[in-house]
Amino acid sequence: MSQHSPIQYCRDCGTAVAYRLPDDGDTRERAVCPNCGRVHYENPLNVVGTVPVLPDGRVLLCLRAIEPRRGKWTLPAGFMELGETTSQGAARETDEEAGAQIALGPLFAVLNVQRVGQVHLFYRAHLLSERLDPGFETLEARFFTEDEVPWDELAFRTVKETLVRFFADRRTGSYGVHCVDID
Amino acid sequence: MSQHSPIQYCRDCGTAVAYRLPDDGDTRERAVCPNCGRVHYENPLNVVGTVPVLPDGRVLLCLRAIEPRRGKWTLPAGFMELGETTSQGAARETDEEAGAQIALGPLFAVLNVQRVGQVHLFYRAHLLSERLDPGFETLEARFFTEDEVPWDELAFRTVKETLVRFFADRRTGSYGVHCVDID
Numbered sequence: 001m002s003q004h005s006p007i008q009y010c011r012d013c014g015t016a017v018a019y020r021l022p023d024d025g026d027t028r029e030r031a032v033c034p035n036c037g038r039v040h041y042e043n044p045l046n047v048v049g050t051v052p053v054l055p056d057g058r059v060l061l062c063l064r065a066i067e068p069r070r071g072k073w074t075l076p077a078g079f080m081e082l083g084e085t086t087s088q089g090a091a092r093e094t095d096e097e098a099g100a101q102i103a104l105g106p107l108f109a110v111l112n113v114q115r116v117g118q119v120h121l122f123y124r125a126h127l128l129s130e131r132l133d134p135g136f137e138t139l140e141a142r143f144f145t146e147d148e149v150p151w152d153e154l155a156f157r158t159v160k161e162t163l164v165r166f167f168a169d170r171r172t173g174s175y176g177v178h179c180v181d182i183d
Numbered sequence: 184m185s186q187h188s189p190i191q192y193c194r195d196c197g198t199a200v201a202y203r204l205p206d207d208g209d210t211r212e213r214a215v216c217p218n219c220g221r222v223h224y225e226n227p228l229n230v231v232g233t234v235p236v237l238p239d240g241r242v243l244l245c246l247r248a249i250e251p252r253r254g255k256w257t258l259p260a261g262f263m264e265l266g267e268t269t270s271q272g273a274a275r276e277t278d279e280e281a282g283a284q285i286a287l288g289p290l291f292a293v294l295n296v297q298r299v300g301q302v303h304l305f306y307r308a309h310l311l312s313e314r315l316d317p318g319f320e321t322l323e324a325r326f327f328t329e330d331e332v333p334w335d336e337l338a339f340r341t342v343k344e345t346l347v348r349f350f351a352d353r354r355t356g357s358y359g360v361h362c363v364d365i366d
């Protein structure tokens with residue numbers, strides 16, 4: 001899963017790279033190709049997902065069929081792809097992991113997971129139907145009232161922190177955009 | 184500047200990759216290494232920055248010393264690095280590009296630039312002093328009232344869209360978190 005092991009070879013020409021300060025004034029050591037000169041950067045990745053909610057208030061969670069955290073419950077989410085916006089990616093992941101029909105709502109949470117180089121962005125979403133069609137990454141997709149949420153069986157801190165804030169905001173009747181740093 | 188040219192060689196072993204569907208159920212073609220099996224992903228990058236404001240209301244802009252858009256004005260911003268949060272990155276870029284002393288404020292704008300595979304996140308920031316110390320990426324750093332902003336000489340659409348929303352919110356006295364898709 002980690003995409004951040006050190007770069008060893010140039011993606012453009014296959015030559016072994018050297019870690020050094022580039023010549024452009026950059027103050028960090030980068031993987032620089034001694035053959036073609038390409039400077040290779042490693043940057044954080046975005047994970048995009050949704051908090052999908054039925055008209056009766058139940059929230060959709062997916063039981064993970066893949067590592068990491070196989071057998072734990074998650075909100076539908078996954079790595080943002082080139083060629084899509086954060087909201088398009090969130091909708092795509094909701095379709096891929098749950099086969100859920102949704103109307104995408106506003107941005108709800110931005111969570112930094114600094115330790116693994118990830119930023120997670122969750123959007124609220126209205127489920128348009130109870131019909132689901134989980135993909136291969138999901139063992140089971142199911143709706144939960146707040147009381148039914150399996151808090152001790154959630155796959156990720158990001159999911160827990162997002163759900164806690166969602167239910168808290170819902171009680172107040174007003175939703176914010178939450179920024180959370182996960183240790 | 185584009186980090187998204189096609190991957191040609193494996194970063195782990197230097198073997199020429201092949202573009203095909205991976206064996207894990209993924210539905211997109213990826214650069215797969217025929218030697219070590221590594222699947223290489225290409226994902227959008229985050230650009231993080233600030234809207235730095237003096238107590239008298241003037242906003243800090245930087246005249247770019249580097250391409251792209253050398254000689255155009257920008258808010259301090261740059262690529263998020265591994266090992267930092269979005270807000271830490273925004274503060275770091277403000278220091279590197281302007282040498283400005285700030286107190287970072289809340290998230291203000293999330294802008295998708297789908298065409299180039301970037302997500303820009305801007306935070307509001309209070310300038311603690313008028314002292315500046317621009318880095319090598321900046322020809323000049325200067326404070327602008329709303330009327331003085333060089334709207335036709337801004338470096339990026341993301342900067343323009345962020346500034347427009349900042350001044351509009353300031354007039355209402357209430358700041359939101361703005362999500363903008365840039366064509």
Ligand SMILES: [Zn+2]
Nearest residue numbers: 010013033036
């Ligand atoms: Zn090379």
Ligand SMILES: [Zn+2]
Nearest residue numbers: 193196216219
């Ligand atoms: Zn390889």
